[in-house]
Amino acid sequence: MMHIPLWKRVLILGVVAIGLIWASPNLFYSRVEAHNDALAASEKAGFVTPEQQAAIDAWPSWMPNGLVNLGLDLRGGAHLLAEVHTDDVYKARMDSLWPEMRRALADQRDVVGAVRRVASPEDELHIEIENPDQMAAAVQIARDMAVPVVTLTGAGQSDLVVSASGNVMTVALSDAEKTAADDRTIQQSLEIVRRRVDEVGTREPTIQRQGADRILIQVPGIGSAAELKELIGTTAKLTFNPVVGRTTDANARPGVGNVLLPSQDEQGVYYILENTPVVTGEELTNAQPAFDQNSQPAVNFNFNPSGARKFGAYTAANIGQPFAIVLDNEVISAPVIRDAITTGSGQISGSMDVAGSTQLAVLLRAGALPAELTFLEERTIGPELGQDSIDAGKLGSIIAIFGVVAYIVASYGTFGIFASAAVIVNVILLLAVMSAIGATLTLPGIAGIVLTVGTAVDANVIIYERIREELRKGKRVANVIDTGFQEAMSAIIDANVTTFIAGLVMFFIGSGPVKGFAVTLTIGLVTSVFTAIYLTRLLIVLWYERRKPKQLVL
Amino acid sequence: MAFRLKLVPDETKINFFRWQYVTFGISAVAMALSVVLLLTMGLNFGIDFKGGTTIRTESSTAFEVGDYREALQGLGLEDVSITEVFDPTFGDEKHVAQVRIGATEGTEAMTPEQIGAVEAALKEVDPNVTFAAVESVGPKVSAELIKTAVYAVLAASAGILFYIWLRFEWQFAIGGVVAIVHDVLITMGIFSLFQLRFDLSTIAALLTILGYSINDTVVVFDRLRENLMKFKSMPLVDVMNLTVNETLSRTIMTAVTTAIALTALLVFGGDVIRGFVFAMLLGVFVGCYSTIYVAKNIVLWLGVKRDWSKPDPEALPEKFTEAP
Numbered sequence: 091m092m093h094i095p096l097w098k099r100v101l102i103l104g105v106v107a108i109g110l111i112w113a114s115p116n117l118f119y120s121r122v123e124a125h126n127d128a129l130a131a132s133e134k135a136g137f138v139t140p141e142q143q144a145a146i147d148a149w150p151s152w153m154p155n156g157l158v159n160l161g162l163d164l165r166g167g168a169h170l171l172a173e174v175h176t177d178d179v180y181k182a183r184m185d186s187l188w189p190e191m192r193r194a195l196a197d198q199r200d201v202v203g204a205v206r207r208v209a210s211p212e213d214e215l216h217i218e219i220e221n222p223d224q225m226a227a228a229v230q231i232a233r234d235m236a237v238p239v240v241t242l243t244g245a246g247q248s249d250l251v252v253s254a255s256g257n258v259m260t261v262a263l264s265d266a267e268k269t270a271a272d273d274r275t276i277q278q279s280l281e282i283v284r285r286r287v288d289e290v291g292t293r294e295p296t297i298q299r300q301g302a303d304r305i306l307i308q309v310p311g312i313g314s315a316a317e318l319k320e321l322i323g324t325t326a327k328l329t330f331n332p333v334v335g336r337t338t339d340a341n342a343r344p345g346v347g348n349v350l351l352p353s354q355d356e357q358g359v360y361y362i363l364e365n366t367p368v369v370t371g372e373e374l375t376n377a378q379p380a381f382d383q384n385s386q387p388a389v390n391f392n393f394n395p396s397g398a399r400k401f402g403a404y405t406a407a408n409i410g411q412p413f414a415i416v417l418d419n420e421v422i423s424a425p426v427i428r429d430a431i432t433t434g435s436g437q438i439s440g441s442m443d444v445a446g447s448t449q450l451a452v453l454l455r456a457g458a459l460p461a462e463l464t465f466l467e468e469r470t471i472g473p474e475l476g477q478d479s480i481d482a483g484k485l486g487s488i489i490a491i492f493g494v495v496a497y498i499v500a501s502y503g504t505f506g507i508f509a510s511a512a513v514i515v516n517v518i519l520l521l522a523v524m525s526a527i528g529a530t531l532t533l534p535g536i537a538g539i540v541l542t543v544g545t546a547v548d549a550n551v552i553i554y555e556r557i558r559e560e561l562r563k564g565k566r567v568a569n570v571i572d573t574g575f576q577e578a579m580s581a582i583i584d585a586n587v588t589t590f591i592a593g594l595v596m597f598f599i600g601s602g603p604v605k606g607f608a609v610t611l612t613i614g615l616v617t618s619v620f621t622a623i624y625l626t627r628l629l630i631v632l633w634y635e636r637r638k639p640k641q642l643v644l
Numbered sequence: 645m646a647f648r649l650k651l652v653p654d655e656t657k658i659n660f661f662r663w664q665y666v667t668f669g670i671s672a673v674a675m676a677l678s679v680v681l682l683l684t685m686g687l688n689f690g691i692d693f694k695g696g697t698t699i700r701t702e703s704s705t706a707f708e709v710g711d712y713r714e715a716l717q718g719l720g721l722e723d724v725s726i727t728e729v730f731d732p733t734f735g736d737e738k739h740v741a742q743v744r745i746g747a748t749e750g751t752e753a754m755t756p757e758q759i760g761a762v763e764a765a766l767k768e769v770d771p772n773v774t775f776a777a778v779e780s781v782g783p784k785v786s787a788e789l790i791k792t793a794v795y796a797v798l799a800a801s802a803g804i805l806f807y808i809w810l811r812f813e814w815q816f817a818i819g820g821v822v823a824i825v826h827d828v829l830i831t832m833g834i835f836s837l838f839q840l841r842f843d844l845s846t847i848a849a850l851l852t853i854l855g856y857s858i859n860d861t862v863v864v865f866d867r868l869r870e871n872l873m874k875f876k877s878m879p880l881v882d883v884m885n886l887t888v889n890e891t892l893s894r895t896i897m898t899a900v901t902t903a904i905a906l907t908a909l910l911v912f913g914g915d916v917i918r919g920f921v922f923a924m925l926l927g928v929f930v931g932c933y934s935t936i937y938v939a940k941n942i943v944l945w946l947g948v949k950r951d952w953s954k955p956d957p958e959a960l961p962e963k964f965t966e967a968p
Contacts, residue, residue, distance in 0.1 A: 163916075171785060315778065316756035466782040475700065475776035475916075482733060482914030490908035494901050500649035501897065533917050534845050540909045541852065541924065544902030545859070548894075551901070552863060555894040562654065581866040584811055585859040588804050592855035595800040596848060599792055602692075603845040603920075611852070644648075 092568040094631050102624050106515055112154050112522035122157055125149035156525040159294070160310075161532035161606055164480050166473030167310035168318045171466045174279050174303050176272040178461035180213035180263055183271070185365050187235075187261065188215060188347070194231050195219075202228045207346050208258065215261040222257035229254050232261055239266045272303065278460045280305055283322045285456040304466070315468040325418050325462055326453035328371030330401065331363040333412040333424055354420040355440055361421045363414050368404045370458075373397025377454035379447040380437065387447035388439035391454060398434025406430035417450075483536035490540045491517070498547055502554055505644055508629040509550040512621040516546045519617040520610065529613070532606030542614030548585070549622030553578040558644050567642045568634065575627060582619065590615055651900065652893040660888050660936060661881055661944075667937040671826055678833025685836050690843030693790050695747030695783035696723070697759070701766060703739045703773045712741060715765045721758075722746040731915040740776075740915070747783050793847040797828065800851055804858050812865055819942035820861050823934040827857045830930050831923060845920040853927025860898070860935040864891050868940070872948065880948065884940050892936075899932040 115122040128145035132138040138146070149155060162169050188207055195205045195217070203220025205228075210216035219228050229252050236250035249267035253260050263271065276299055287295045287309060296308040312318050334348055337360050344350040344362045353359040375394045382388040393401055404413075405427045414424040415438055422440040442450065494513065499506035517539060524531060557574030565573070593615060596608035691698050701712075712726050723746025734740065745762070759778060766773050781789075801824055809817035828850050835842050868887045875883055906925045913921060 173784075315780075316759065319756060466785045467780065469779040470775075470777060472774070472776040474702075474774075479914055479916055482912060482916075483909075486909040486911075486913035489912055490905040493904040493908050497649070497901060497904055500647075503648065534848055534920060537909060537913070537917055537921055537924070540905050540913075541902070544905035545856070545898070547901045548859070548898045551894050551897045555891075555897070558654070558893075559890065577870075581863045584862045584866055588807055588858045588862055589855035591803040591807060592800045592851050592858075595796055595803060596851050599796040599799060600848065600851075601789070601792065601844075604793075604796070604848040604851070607845070607848040607852070611855075 092572055092631055092634060094628060099628060102628050105620070106519070106625065109515070109519040109522040112156065112526050113518045115149070115153065115155055115157055116521055116525060118149065119157065121148050122155055126155055126157070129155075154525070156528065158521060158524045159528060159530040160476075160480075161530045161535070162308055162310060162469070162476075163471050163533045163603075164476045164483075164531065165310045166471050166476040167308065168312045168315040169467070169469040169471075170307045170315055170318055170322070171300070171468070172283075172305045172307065172322070172463040173466055174276055174305060175462045175464070176275045176303055177213060179271055179275045180268065182460075183263060184213060184215045184261070189366050191215065191217065191232060191235065191261065194235060195228060198227065198231060202231075209346060210260070213262060217259045217261070219257050219259060225254045225257070225259065228259055232259060239264070239270050275460045276303060276305070279463070282457050282459050283307060286322055286452065287318075289452050289456060305463070311473070313470075315470045319465060319468065321449075323463055323465065324453055325459045326371070326450075326456070327416075327418055327458040328374070328454060329367035329416045330369045331365075331367045331414050331416055332404075332408070333414050334362040334364060336361055336424075351414075351416060351419055351421050353424075354417075354422050361414055361424055363416065363421070367416075368413065369393065369397045369401045371454060372458065373400075374454055377451045379444065379451045382437060382439040384439075386439055387442050387444045388437050389447050389451050389454065390437050391435065393434040393436075395434070398432070401434070401436075402430055402432035406432075479533050483533060487517075487536060487540050487543070490543055494543055494547060498550075502644060504633070505554055505557075505630070508626050508633070509547060509554070509622075511629060512550060512626045513543055513546050515625060516614065516618050516621040517543065519621065520614045523613050523617065524610070529609050530606060531610070532603060534603040534607035535610040538607045538610030539614060542611065542618060545589075546614065546618035546622060549578075549582045549618060550626055552581050552585075553622070553626070554644060557642075561642060561644060567639055570642060571630060571634070575623075579623075582623065586615055586619055650893075652896050654893075656889045656892055658885075658889060658892070660885055661941075664937075664941055668941050671934070671938050674833070675826060675829050678829045678836070681833050681836040685839070687832070687836055687842040688839040690841045690846075691744070691747075691779060691781045691786070692844040693786050693793075693842070695781050695786040697745045697747075697778070697780040699743040699745075699759075699762065699775055699779075700729075700777040701741045701743060701770075701773050702776045703741075703770050704737050705770065705772050706739050707741065707770050707773075709741065711769045712743065712766060715769045716743070716762060719758075719761055719765060721762070729915050731918075733912070733914060747781075747786075789844060793844070796847065796851060797854070800854055801825075804854070808858075808862065808865070812869060813948060815943050815946040815948050816865050818946060819939040820858055820865070822942045823861050823931075823939040824854050824857055826934045826938050827853050827927060827930045831927050834926060835923070840922070841919055843919075845917070846923050849920050849923035849927065852924055853931055856902070856924075856928060857931035857934060860895060860931055861939040863894065864888060864935055864940065865943075867891050868943075880944060884944060888936060888940065895932060895935055899928055902928050 124145040125148055128142035132142045132146070192205065192207075195202055201221070202224045205220065206218050208216045208218050217228075219225060232250065232252040233248075236248035236252070239247050239249050247264055247266040249264055251262050251264045280297060280299055283305060284295075284297045287297060287307070294310060296306065298306050300306045307318065307322065309318055334344070337350075338358050340352075340358075340360060342350055342360065342362065347365050348362050349365045350360050350362055353361060373394050373396060375392045377389055377391040380388050380390040409427050409430065412424045412426045415422045417438075422438055438450070491514065495510040498509050498513075502509060520539060520542065523529075553574050556578045557570055560570040560573050590612060593608050593612035596604050597612060600608060709726050709728055713724070716724050716726075725744045727742050727744075729740040729742055731740070743762070743766075759780070763775055801821060804824070805817045805821050808820045831850060831853055834840075835846065864887060867890060868884060871883050871887050875886075878886075903925060906921055906928065910918060910921045910925060
């Protein structure tokens with residue numbers, strides 16, 4: 091049928107027009123980007139500076155402002171893949187469980203006798219009981235402390251596994267609780283990494299979980315991966331521990347329940363501390379860079395009410411005793427308590443410069459990472475290299491389009507012009523869809539666009555070759571065009587579905603460059619089917635209605 | 645009559661099966677050679693798959709690779725290789741080198757101190773040098789990347805196999821997949837022969853070749869199915885010849901447009917993606933060849949059911965037997 095109803099014509103041209111409008115911001119990339127940045131900044135701040143207003147006015151607000159995100163390889167920036175040591179949390183759980191467990195067992199002292207913690211693997215708690223014949227009672231006390239795991243899969247299971255052998259009771263986390271704890275650790279780490287990166291305030295960082303225990307961090311515009319690593323690689327775990335003793339022997343045995351940690355600024359000095367902290371950095375509400383009474387850089391902090399209460403009670407009970415401020419397993423300082431500190435505020439001073447105190451304050455505010463991170467993969471792309479790649483990609487794409495258009499027009503004449511128009515509209519639609527869904531364009535993605543230019547013509551070639559064949563049979567022009575389109579359909583669908591399968595697989599299994607390429611390839615495939623079948627057909631029908639050719643040369 | 649550029653005449657009557665044993669033999673030999681090359685010479689894996697660090701340096705003054713190498717000696721680095729990168733788009737003011745450092749045993753990514761030491765050593769011999777890109781991949785990740793890459797190729801092949809089997813018949817699916825294996829294997833063989841760098845983006849290129857090749861093949865299959873229903877009594881080999889001749893113009897046309905687009909990118913797209921584009925361009929030619937000379941030969945040898953309502957063994961050449 092050489093007749094296309096009016097609504098269909100309007101729809102096809104409408105899609106093309108919408109595509110043009112959605113793609114247009116990319117032509118004015120820096121202007122629209124400034125507009126978007128100013129808009130976001132002023133919304134966050136609650137007021138608009140004159141510069142921001144100028145940037146906002148530079149792009150009409152009624153126009154769409156979605157842009158194709160540029161990937162790190164085009165914009166420059168840093169990429170890190172970090173692995174979270176989820177096991178760290180098990181140890182912390184066991185350490186914090188011990189005081190509670192000791193208290194509960196102490197209440198039943200006349201039954202179970204004296205208890206003490208003995209050496210054990212880090213993710214277990216081994217408790218020696220004086221009266222082994224009362225082990226069942228001890229185990230019951232420990233089991234009573236367990237709580238059910240709150241997850242869908244682990245429902246009904248308790249968080250602790252308690253077993254006994256001889257006079258030693260072993261407490262460990264159950265598998266269900268470990269799974270749940272791992273998940274919480276990753277979520278927490280994600281949140282803290284996000285907060286730290288946000289504090290530095292760069293544009294659109296990507297921070298996402300990957301697999302079971304990994305975090306992918308991509309920050310455009312940052313100088314190097316090393317810089318980023320410094321910011322997010324520090325655990326920033328702050329604790330306040332009671333001091334047991336001080337030594338210069340690095341191999342001193344701290345005893346069960348204690349830990350030996352080096353001093354940060356005194357070379358060769360070690361502190362023996364109680365493993366269980368009085369208060370931790372999690373109970374801080376605020377931290378700012380400041381100066382101490384000797385005008386040395388320091389960090390002021392405030393505890394939340396529960397932290398302030400614990401700290402107040404401890405200092406009141408231990409006047410004259412030292413306590414240690416520990417950051418990432420190093421003793422920053424170990425002052426002696428002179429008075430009960432009930433105000434809930436304090437100061438950390440030590441050997442640090444102003445930049446160091448500022449960074450420490452940022453890290454304390456953002457919170458400590460619940461577990462250590464190691465970096466498995468890191469990439470830094472300089473902004474100049476990114477710009478070079480954009481320029482080269484642009485030039486390559488433009489020449490590719492010209493080459494293809496010239497060849498198609500030389501091969502098919504007027505119909506070649508229609509196919510060329512379809513190819514160009516296809517690239518515009520591809521950019522429009524990518525802008526609308528906020529997809530990321532990478533360097534392999536540019537190659538994907540160029541490949542799409544090459545293959546998008548394929549559907550038209552299949553149709554045109556079919557029309558040529560029909561022409562040779564000497565049929566009427568309208569009939570010929572119609573049959574050409576109809577007969578070509580199944581080949582076009584089959585050919586595109588198979589490529590689409592390959593594209594989907596790349597998108598879901600692939601990572602990095604493979605994914606970036608898959609995005610443009612699959613979107614381009616969908617848009618090319620639209621332009622090749624609907625748009626070219628409409629153009630040909632419009633041409634036919636005007637010219638009413640008796641003869642067709644193709 | 646208006647001028648039309650035609651690489652293929654309107655109606656061709658080429659007998660594509662005339663040399664079928666020669667052409668198929670060439671394919672078989674090329675595939676066997678590729679396997680031998682892959683087993684003996686192996687692939688020149690990039691850091692994505694091998695782990696390690698690459699540093700791209702840019703300098704406004706010319707440098708000697710030897711000077712760089714000397715500068716990095718004594719830093720205790722393993723397996724250092726330095727190559728100068730040439731590109732027509734670089735002016736006189738741009739001299740680019742790619743420094744590759746092997747992964748050190750037992751560590752994940754390189755430490756910032758190590759990278760800092762390398763950068764300082766290079767700055768010493770060439771004060772104008774800047775570091776355009778620094779990438780480091782740990783052995784743990786690279787091992788996983790190999791695994792996912794293999795899965796990706798297998799999953800894509802399986803998906804395509806299943807779709808063709810659904811839309812056509814199993815003989816077609818096998819023919820299509822043999823063609824894919826042929827193309828991917830030969831492309832990898834060429835990468836091995838010239839020791840071109842094989843990294844993640846090469847996998848993307850291989851998957852594209854896979855998609856392109858099957859796309860090309862499916863268009864021919866589609867016409868073959870149509871002709872099989874139209875010419876029920878014509879010998880299978882003749883139907884196939886007719887089909888390939890009918891679709892030849894399209895096969896060449898699409899290969900040429902794709903090649904034009906990719907060549908533009910190969911020449912002007914910069915050195916960063918040159919390897920990627922080269923792999924795809926190679927794949928277009930191999931894919932085009934396999935469409936004409938590999939996929940349908942397999943179908944011919946496996947035989948197809950001619951009439952879909954009743955078996956028609958007479959329609960097959962004598963030497964071929966009907967598949968079960």
